[in-house]
Every structure is written in C-alpha cells, then in structure tokens.
Amino acid sequence: MKTSFAAAAALLALSSPAFAGTLTVCLEGAPEIFNPQLTSSGTTSTVLGQIYDNLVAVERGGANIQPALAESWDVSDDGLTYTFHLRPGVQWQSNDAFTPTRDFNADDVVFTFARMMDEAHPYHSVSGGSYITFNTKLADALAGVEKIDDYTVAFTLTAPLAPFIGIMAHGSIAMTSAEYADVLQAAGTPDAFDREPIGTGPFQLQAYQTDAIVRLIPFHDTWGEAAGIAENTPMVDAIIMAISADASVRVQRALAGECAISYYPNLADAPLIDASETVELVPAQVASSGFITFNQTIDKFQDIRVRQALAHAINMEPLVETVFNGMGHLTGAVVPPAFWGSATDLAPYAYDPELAKQLLADAGFADGFTTQIWAVPVSRPYMPNGRRAAEMIQADWAAIGVNAEIVTYEWAEYIQRSRAFEAEVGMFGGIYDFPDPSQIPNNYFTCNAEGTPSPSNIGHWCNAEFNAVMQAAGEITDQSEREALYLQAQHILYDDVAAVMFGGADQLMAVSTSVNGFTPAIFGSSRMSGVTVE
Structure with a gap:
C-alpha cells in the first residue's frame, strides 16, 4: 500500500507536537512485508506487532507467558497435545477489500498453520512461501492442528517440545484471517493478503509510503479494549512510524520533539539524550x-x-x-x-x-x-x-x-x-x-x-x-x-x-517526557497500545 508524495508530506507534518493525539515513532528500517509469518526481522515485527495477535503473548516488560487470543490451554500427560481454548467475540479488522462476517475462531487458527504446513495449500507459495520461524522451530515438530469446535483447537507434536508455548508467543506465529484469504483468493489477488494486513490487534494499517512512513490508526473493536484491558487498548488517535536508517537523525528528531519514541540511538549519543529536559534515555534489558x-x-x-x-x-x-x-x-x-x-x-x-x-x-x-x-x-x-x-x-x-x-x-x-x-x-x-x-x-x-x-x-x-x-x-x-x-x-x-x-548490550530508546504508559519489551516487540501522549 503506497501513498502519493503529497500524502507522505502530509503524514510527516502530523509528527508535529501540536497533534497531541498522534504518537510519533522513529524506526531504523522499513517493514519487509505485512504478514508476520514471512519475516523474522525485529524491525518488521515492531510494526506488525501492533496489528496482529498470537494465541499467547509474553507479558509486557517481563518473561511470563500469558493468554491472548487463547484464554487458556491444556497439555496432555505425554506432552504431545496442546489444546487451546479460544477467546470468544474477537473481531477482525476491515479494509476496502474486506468486511468480516464473523469473529475470530478455530478456522482461522487451522488456516494460519495449514498455509505454513501444507505445500499444496493455495496460499503456501504466495509471496515466496518462506516461513522462517515456523520452518526453524515447528515444521519438524508439529504433526497436526485440529479444530475440535469453533473455540477449541488441538496441536499434536511428533515429540515433546519444551519451548512450545514460548514459540507460540513469537510474533511470526500470529493469527491470520481465513475468511480474508478466501475473499482475496476469489478476487484473484491472494498476494494482497501479505501487503494489506488484517489482524485483531489494537492498531490497523492506514497507509504505507515505501521506506518512509507507516501510518496506523486505532482499532477500537480490538478484544483488549472490549475486555477493558488498558495495556491492550489503543489510546492515541494515530501512530506515525517514520523510517530513518541514520541513528543520529533519529536522535535529533527526538530532541526536536518530532519523534516521541526513537529506536536504537547511537550509544555515543546517550549523554546528549541524558542532558535533555524533554527526552529520557530508556534502557530495555533485551537478550x-x-x-x-x-x-x-x-x-x-x-x-x-x-x-x-x-x-x-x-x-x-x-x-x-x-x-x-x-x-x-x-x-x-x-x-x-x-x-x-x-x-x-x-x-x-x-x-x-x-x-x-x-x-x-x-x-x-x-x-x-x-x-x-x-x-x-x-x-x-x-x-x-x-x-x-x-x-x-x-x-x-x-x-x-x-x-x-x-x-x-x-x-x-x-x-x-x-x-x-x-x-x-x-x-x-x-x-x-x-x-x-x-x-x-x-x-x-x-x-x-x-x-x-x-x-x-x-x-x-x-x-x-x-x-x-x-x-x-x-x-x-x-x-x-x-x-x-x-x-x-x-x-x-x-x-x-x-x-x-x-x-550484545541493552537496547536504548529515546522517549519523550510527554509519553506515558510505554514499557519496552524484553522479548519480542514493544506494543504501543496503552500508551498516551500529553
């Protein structure tokens, strides 16, 4: 999805601090693609982590696994079967090509994994079919994914896999819409599935200017907001992610008030950020x-x-x-x-x-x-x-x-x-x-x-x-x-x-003092839901 040059300029203008309802984020790189299954790039995950959800998630700022699209799960005594009990009432996002007619259910879970597992699946080879995380971590271990009923799915392993639940929290194992895939397949545009994302997360894609800007808008029908979970609720009017490979540029934009959150400043710029009265140097103990x-x-x-x-x-x-x-x-x-x-x-x-x-x-x-x-x-x-x-x-x-x-x-x-x-x-x-x-x-x-x-x-x-x-x-x-x-x-x-x-070293971020509720992730990508800007 691309915008015109004029539209891109307009998006950049919105990075002005005058728009208090807009959260501006400076990223170090552009997303490779808009389907998490097809990437293992942390930069891409920063964007897609706002759009998609997994069955389970790593707690914000911590290391424990907690429910997400699955409310709970059971493990068989032999460690070979994991049964997930899905959260009811989860709604999908929409776009110009798709309006969902049903909520998230077991069919979406089965579709998500069938695309990666089955070489004969109509979506398997779309966009190159390179499922990096799945092929590395689950392809040899996962025997099957079975729908028990609309809100129950069983995963069967070929052998016990100790980190299975942790792997399921990986950003590239996010859930995708089977109904959206069917609509695009019928329209003859299956590749749009990986360019124009539909998720269940707190933000949805509005526009992308290649290598320049990603603009996200809140999805207020997301399950986290419906459940009253503050950290999963979008609390800004928009997120503008400006892409700049130059770390010094990102720091200068942060100091100038153009970026409320700037990723990965040069470590040598830490004293400059520390000396600022409007920007804080926030470390994240990233492994x-x-x-x-x-x-x-x-x-x-x-x-x-x-x-x-x-x-x-x-x-x-x-x-x-x-x-x-x-x-x-x-x-x-x-x-x-x-x-x-x-x-x-x-x-x-x-x-x-x-x-x-x-x-x-x-x-x-x-x-x-x-x-x-x-x-x-x-x-x-x-x-x-x-x-x-x-x-x-x-x-x-x-x-x-x-x-x-x-x-x-x-x-x-x-x-x-x-x-x-x-x-x-x-x-x-x-x-x-x-x-x-x-x-x-x-x-x-x-x-x-x-x-x-x-x-x-x-x-x-x-x-x-x-x-x-x-x-x-x-x-x-x-x-x-x-x-x-x-x-x-x-x-x-x-x-x-x-x-x-x-x-390695801790990750550093330059965060405006006007930002509240932002907690850098220790594992995976940091979410912008629950974040406000004064």
Missing part, C-alpha cells in the same frame, strides 16, 4: 546475540584453520569497548549471559596475530587472501555500529595478510542476500522473542535432517552433533538437563569456530 559467521559453501572457510586464524586475528576487547560504547560484554557464548543456559566459561578467542599467521600458512594461505566482510546497516542491540565493527576487523585482518572488502546493503536487501548465502563473512545476530535459550542457536546455527540450513543460518554451517544436542534439549522438560545440553551445544559451536561472537 540478544551478535556475531560474524563464515560461509562454508566457500572452500577456504571449510578449513577450520582458516576460521581459527580469522578468529584469533580479531582484537575483540577494544572492538566491543568501541562499538558498544562501554556498554557491551565480552563473550564466546551464543546464549547471552543473562539467560539460564549461557556458557559463561567461553571467553572470546584469544587475540594472537602470530598464531593466526601460522594457521593461515598451515592451511596454504601464507600470503593471505581476499574476502568480504558484510556490515549490518542498522543499529541493533547486538550490533550498534556494523560499519565501525567491520572497519576494525578489516584492520585486524590486514595485519595477517587478509584483505577484506566491506559490503553492505539496505536492511531488507541485506537480510535477503545473506539468507541466499551471498555473504562471504556475514555479520548477523538476533533478539530473543520468547524466554527460552533455544531461539538464537536454533535460528542461526541448525540444519534439518536433510542438511538444509535454517533460513538465518547464513554461514551454511551444518554440524550433526550440534543438531542432535539441540534437538535433545528441546524434547525434555527438566531445566537442569536442558541447561547441560545447551552448554554442550555452545562448546561444539565454539570449538568448530562456526562464528565469532560480539555479544
């Missing part, structure tokens, strides 16, 4: 992991000595100090230290350029080689400044004879190209969407039984022992046993130098 990974479809990176050499050539301590502005932590573990299951005994690979040179010589690269290092183009908690990190790695590698060209793209293209295994050395990372340590290791480092990497495994690293340990950890419920397995998995990844970890 995240950032890293570089080596493309093992390329011959030289299949040699562990090459990977070891590049790892030992990076002087990680000054890199983390500089890039994270003193707010990061040194680690060799993929699971963040704030989580249970983090291998806190794993330190960064020792900085040893002479060892690195010897390893390269042993691998047949005494004179070094030429490669690329890709730099994340947006500021994220796991990588606040991808360009600066890449420049420091480039300098370290040059000292051992490895000449690295820095490559980057706009964020959506960067993700797409990385997942197509175009990055020789790819910079990537993720934010935990639910409170279980399995998410990042599963998303970014596993392969399925056929040897196909998970969509975000941009290094194409497939290690049978790692996969087996991760699978075993997901099939048991005893936390101490799971923790031991996650520790083992991290040591496997570390010893094989599948990636070099940067760690």
Whole structure:
C-alpha cells in the first residue's frame, strides 16, 4: 500500500507536537512485508506487532507467558497435545477489500498453520512461501492442528517440545484471517493478503509510503479494549512510524520533539539524550546475540584453520569497548549471559596475530587472501555500529595478510542476500522473542535432517552433533538437563569456530517526557497500545 508524495508530506507534518493525539515513532528500517509469518526481522515485527495477535503473548516488560487470543490451554500427560481454548467475540479488522462476517475462531487458527504446513495449500507459495520461524522451530515438530469446535483447537507434536508455548508467543506465529484469504483468493489477488494486513490487534494499517512512513490508526473493536484491558487498548488517535536508517537523525528528531519514541540511538549519543529536559534515555534489558559467521559453501572457510586464524586475528576487547560504547560484554557464548543456559566459561578467542599467521600458512594461505566482510546497516542491540565493527576487523585482518572488502546493503536487501548465502563473512545476530535459550542457536546455527540450513543460518554451517544436542534439549522438560545440553551445544559451536561472537548490550530508546504508559519489551516487540501522549 503506497501513498502519493503529497500524502507522505502530509503524514510527516502530523509528527508535529501540536497533534497531541498522534504518537510519533522513529524506526531504523522499513517493514519487509505485512504478514508476520514471512519475516523474522525485529524491525518488521515492531510494526506488525501492533496489528496482529498470537494465541499467547509474553507479558509486557517481563518473561511470563500469558493468554491472548487463547484464554487458556491444556497439555496432555505425554506432552504431545496442546489444546487451546479460544477467546470468544474477537473481531477482525476491515479494509476496502474486506468486511468480516464473523469473529475470530478455530478456522482461522487451522488456516494460519495449514498455509505454513501444507505445500499444496493455495496460499503456501504466495509471496515466496518462506516461513522462517515456523520452518526453524515447528515444521519438524508439529504433526497436526485440529479444530475440535469453533473455540477449541488441538496441536499434536511428533515429540515433546519444551519451548512450545514460548514459540507460540513469537510474533511470526500470529493469527491470520481465513475468511480474508478466501475473499482475496476469489478476487484473484491472494498476494494482497501479505501487503494489506488484517489482524485483531489494537492498531490497523492506514497507509504505507515505501521506506518512509507507516501510518496506523486505532482499532477500537480490538478484544483488549472490549475486555477493558488498558495495556491492550489503543489510546492515541494515530501512530506515525517514520523510517530513518541514520541513528543520529533519529536522535535529533527526538530532541526536536518530532519523534516521541526513537529506536536504537547511537550509544555515543546517550549523554546528549541524558542532558535533555524533554527526552529520557530508556534502557530495555533485551537478550540478544551478535556475531560474524563464515560461509562454508566457500572452500577456504571449510578449513577450520582458516576460521581459527580469522578468529584469533580479531582484537575483540577494544572492538566491543568501541562499538558498544562501554556498554557491551565480552563473550564466546551464543546464549547471552543473562539467560539460564549461557556458557559463561567461553571467553572470546584469544587475540594472537602470530598464531593466526601460522594457521593461515598451515592451511596454504601464507600470503593471505581476499574476502568480504558484510556490515549490518542498522543499529541493533547486538550490533550498534556494523560499519565501525567491520572497519576494525578489516584492520585486524590486514595485519595477517587478509584483505577484506566491506559490503553492505539496505536492511531488507541485506537480510535477503545473506539468507541466499551471498555473504562471504556475514555479520548477523538476533533478539530473543520468547524466554527460552533455544531461539538464537536454533535460528542461526541448525540444519534439518536433510542438511538444509535454517533460513538465518547464513554461514551454511551444518554440524550433526550440534543438531542432535539441540534437538535433545528441546524434547525434555527438566531445566537442569536442558541447561547441560545447551552448554554442550555452545562448546561444539565454539570449538568448530562456526562464528565469532560480539555479544550484545541493552537496547536504548529515546522517549519523550510527554509519553506515558510505554514499557519496552524484553522479548519480542514493544506494543504501543496503552500508551498516551500529553
């Protein structure tokens, strides 16, 4: 959905503080698509998290799972069947092409999963059919989804899956409308399903100017408002999300009063924000992991000595100090230290350029080689400044004879190209969407039984022992046993130098003092319902 240039200008004008009923938000990137099933981008989830609901949700600002579109759920004694009891009276949004004739019910749940599970489903291949989170976390575990009655749905698993309820809170497992899909299918426009969203959440899409502005308006028939739940009730007249990749620009707009909430300012700008009388620096204790990974479809990176050499050539301590502005932590573990299951005994690979040179010589690269290092183009908690990190790695590698060209793209293209295994050395990372340590290791480092990497495994690293340990950890419920397995998995990844970890830092946000009721999410995306602007 696009607006004209004039309309875009009008939307920008609404960011003026004079419109107290409008919440202005500065984002670091544009949404890839408007169907949560087809993305795992945190930036996209920030937008879609206002529009769609899941069966369950992570509590705001916390880590507990709470009811959403499902009022309750039961688990069978063998851990294989989860029965969800749906909330009655939940209404769907509408648009010019669709007016719902019924409330949300079990048919919508079955449709949502059938699209992802069934390759013969008419919507399966629409918009490319890449269901990143589902394929990584549920495709091999979910045997079936059955409608028991209009408000009861049973999920049957192939084996017990300890983080199942947490996975169901992931933003990409949001519920979509079967009736809307049927209407668009009959009209011959099924691709509109993923461009013109219909959800049950507190806000709905009014307009999108590509790479510039998303405008949302309140959906006052949302179930949260009907139930009198303040934090799920839209309390502003509109949300304008202005897209700006430059973190400094977002900070300046916040200080100028043009953005009430600005995502991911440069860490170096923290003192500037702290000194403001109208803007507060709000930290969110986000669990995240950032890293570089080596493309093992390329011959030289299949040699562990090459990977070891590049790892030992990076002087990680000054890199983390500089890039994270003193707010990061040194680690060799993929699971963040704030989580249970983090291998806190794993330190960064020792900085040893002479060892690195010897390893390269042993691998047949005494004179070094030429490669690329890709730099994340947006500021994220796991990588606040991808360009600066890449420049420091480039300098370290040059000292051992490895000449690295820095490559980057706009964020959506960067993700797409990385997942197509175009990055020789790819910079990537993720934010935990639910409170279980399995998410990042599963998303970014596993392969399925056929040897196909998970969509975000941009290094194409497939290690049978790692996969087996991760699978075993997901099939048991005893936390101490799971923790031991996650520790083992991290040591496997570390010893094989599948990636070099940067760690992460708390997420920072610049929030106007005129904003009330905003609570940054620790897991997943922050919701703007319940937020007011004075």
